[in-house]
Amino acid sequence: MTSVSLAPLGIIAGTGFYDLEALDDAHTETVETAYGTTSVTRGSWHGQPVAFVARHGLGHKVPPHRVNYRAIIRALADLGVRDVIAVNVTGGIDSDVEAGELVCLDDFLDFTHGREGTFHDGDGPEGVVHTDMTTAYDPLLRGEILDAASSIGQPIIDGGVYVCFDGPRFETPAEIRLAALAGGTVAGMTGVPEVTLAVEAGLRYAAISLVVNPAAGVGSAEPISMDDLDAVLTSGAPKVIAVIDELVHTRSVFTADEGHGPA
Numbered sequence: 001m002t003s004v005s006l007a008p009l010g011i012i013a014g015t016g017f018y019d020l021e022a023l024d025d026a027h028t029e030t031v032e033t034a035y036g037t038t039s040v041t042r043g044s045w046h047g048q049p050v051a052f053v054a055r056h057g058l059g060h061k062v063p064p065h066r067v068n069y070r071a072i073i074r075a076l077a078d079l080g081v082r083d084v085i086a087v088n089v090t091g092g093i094d095s096d097v098e099a100g101e102l103v104c105l106d107d108f109l110d111f112t113h114g115r116e117g118t119f120h121d122g123d124g125p126e127g128v129v130h131t132d133m134t135t136a137y138d139p140l141l142r143g144e145i146l147d148a149a150s151s152i153g154q155p156i157i158d159g160g161v162y163v164c165f166d167g168p169r170f171e172t173p174a175e176i177r178l179a180a181l182a183g184g185t186v187a188g189m190t191g192v193p194e195v196t197l198a199v200e201a202g203l204r205y206a207a208i209s210l211v212v213n214p215a216a217g218v219g220s221a222e223p224i225s226m227d228d229l230d231a232v233l234t235s236g237a238p239k240v241i242a243v244i245d246e247l248v249h250t251r252s253v254f255t256a257d258e259g260h261g262p263a
């Protein structure tokens with residue numbers, strides 16, 4: 001059997017996901033890019049190479065508005081990653097979406113301001129570039145996530161609009177009502193420009209959102225409780241890992257069948 005080098009699967013995760021225990025031979029390196037440095041943990045999962053980034057850093061030191069999204073995406077692209085699965089913890093805007101549920105996102109609204117959101121500042125050899133965002137979340141990668149969830153019997157909502165706010169404060173009820181009117185499903189603080197930079201970099205990107213609370217003012221006037229949120233995160237994180245585990249496992253079977261498995 002000829003051994004070929006597989007492109008590593010990129011995984012970017014945030015709140016509650018700081019290392020991937022499933023990774024074998026994990027080692028963390030600092031990757032330098034033209035946009036700054038980022039820390040990437042590389043290892044293998046079911047024999048598949050993986051490059052993992054904890055977007056808030058170990059110990060959750062970096063708030064959402066200060067994450068260096070360009071360095072993260074550039075680093076993964078430079079390491080040869082072609083596909084990225086992102087995990088975003090969110091608040092439910094749509095009252096039908098409950099805490100503990102998973103959503104496979106299919107669109108976004110960008111309510112952020114002033115983030116470094118492009119690789120195309122007009123100063124490169126390519127000049128002015130306008131990147132299509134019609135299917136920002138890659139349909140094929142979304143399909144892999146949905147199939148993986150279905151295979152293990154994990155419910156996941158097929159499609160949802162991620163509304164990205166700057167944070168780090170939570171939103172007001174009025175902001176969430178506006179986002180609901182605009183068609184938002186879930187609220188978060190990190191999904192954009194991560195997704196748009198990935199598309200600009202030519203990566204296939206899809207995101208699993210774990211809903212951990214009703215967004216501000218949804219269903220009740222109760223303040224968002226970090227304790228409640230943490231409890232849902234603790235019970236929900238293994239569901240997300242199980243879906244990704246199945247996706248990676250399926251890929252490993254497929255690559256072995258194709259004769260491209262690890263030697």
Ligand SMILES: CSC[C@H]1O[C@H](OP(=O)(O)O)[C@H](O)[C@@H]1O
Pocket residue numbers: 013014015055056063064087088089090167188189190191229
């Ligand atoms: C602790 S709740 C707010 C925090 O969680 C989300 O992070 P991530 O998307 O990285 O999972 C949200 O965007 C905020 O950064």
Ligand code: HPA
Pocket residue numbers: 089090091092165170171187188189212213214215216224
């Ligand atoms: O309600 C929320 N809003 C924004 N980001 C979040 N991340 C978890 N919950 C929320």
